[in-house]
Amino acid sequence: MTDSYRRQIDKLHDDVRRGRLSRRDFMIRSAAIVGAGALPVLPFGARAEEPASGGFMKLGLHNASQNDSLDPGTWSTSWTGASFNGGVFNNLVEILPDGSVAGDLAESWELDSGAKIWRFKLRPGVVFHNGKSLVAEDVRQSLLHHMKPDSTSGARAIVQQIETINADGPETVVITLTEGNADLAYLLSDYHLSIYPALDGGGIDMESGVGTGAFLLESFEPGIATRLKRNPNYHKNGKPYLDEVEFINIPDATARLNALLTGEVDFIQDLDIRNVSLVERSGDFAIVRTPSLRHFTFDMDTRVAPFDNPDVRLALKYALDRQDVIDKVFLGEGAIGNDNPVASIQKYHRDLPAREFSIAKAKDHLAKAGVDTLQIDLSVAENAFAGAIEAATLYQEHAAQAGININVVREAADGYWENVWRKKPFCAVDYFGRATVDWLFATSYVTGAPWNSGWSNAEFDALHKAARAETDEEKRGADYGKMQEILRDDGNVITVAFVSWRDAVSDRVGFGEVGGLMPLDNMRLCERWWLKS
Structure with missing residues (x-):
């Protein structure tokens, strides 16, 4: 009987990892199974060990840039979010x-x-x-x-x-x-909004790297490494557990895996899906899959032709076989995005009819736009999102059937977020998501939002303003639902897939329940994790 219950729990874990089940539903269903079979179940992703103090943990990440700085307004990656906001501030x-x-x-x-x-x-x-x-x-x-x-x-x-x-x-x-x-x-939890010391006469001290965080900034080499040392006067009792943390930039996925397997680092971000079985077979390492709001997209700048034409945008959306990408690039670990950036686990998510891959509809919208064929560039890089180059190559094959010729441009990984994202008219993007729908829309989709690529829709803006001030939950949900419909049909973002965070760790690393609203335990990994004594 116990083995039967345990298999049910394992099946629920697998469903969460593959995006078929939300964390909330996992907890509800697993609680019911536990109640029947008296099995101990940890919070999703947690380990049972008690935290231990001391040690030096090295983390292998992939999205540092030589343009990184201590100006919090410029931060846009998990590197700056986890090392600076989550470590120093x-x-x-x-x-x-x-x-x-x-x-x-x-x-x-x-x-x-x-x-x-x-x-x-x-x-x-x-x-x-x-x-x-x-x-x-x-x-x-x-x-x-x-x-x-x-x-x-x-x-x-x-x-x-x-x-x-x-x-x-x-x-x-x-x-x-x-x-x-x-x-x-x-x-106000946004990772840009770190608290710095005020300067006399106004402004903040961004030069010294002084914060209130769990760690002191020991060294910072932009694009290479950041090293932190434990703050003995931290305001959270018992934290941090580690004495030192080093963030090491390793853009290449194979090099990151080798760094983990050889002991150069204790943790790597975005384990290549093709290496999952290798890690799972080892007794020295484990994979941490955390349900998230993360989604991969191809973004169009609507200030640039032909992306200013809504029928061209729809043609491009219909010309992508998302399930083919999920099956071949992500090996089934993902959920179809349906051109809606609101995750299914998020409050106010609207379950919209799926947008099927359709060459006929793609051609129909091209005809409405007054063109028979398109020739466009799609900018990607290894660190745009895990599998971005392979996904773009498959998209190129899909779209060609509709007369859309996509030239896949492989950009340099270093500086991608400064030189390509929101600079090139069509590019791959890795979005972390945001804790609330209002926050997500205000950051990327409302007219003039800081991460908006030129898209503007007056009805969307009006609904956003109304929903923000609406206290009636049903009315607010209806407004947010309509906004998701507008994004799906008129928006400038092709949402490829929603995925969980998939990281790999040495067996000597300990952690509790892992947050997934943002990467790296909601950017607080180096404060919350530890090394076993």
């Missing part, structure tokens, strides 16, 4: 592994006037790495950094909602919004 709040929001530098908060006024009380006793005490002005200046008139910060869509920021004494920050938004606490 903190936010007012953080996202816990279960997806809930909790205080970090803020001890508590209150909201008033229809979620328009927010008061954050700072945690007492927090000090920066240089011994300076955290005060409200540090928070104020850190947020103002992203609010400059010429700001290109990735958090601009969040801070644009702020009307004023005031310090009510040294321990309280009062944020007044232009209109109410009950999601503000979630929004």
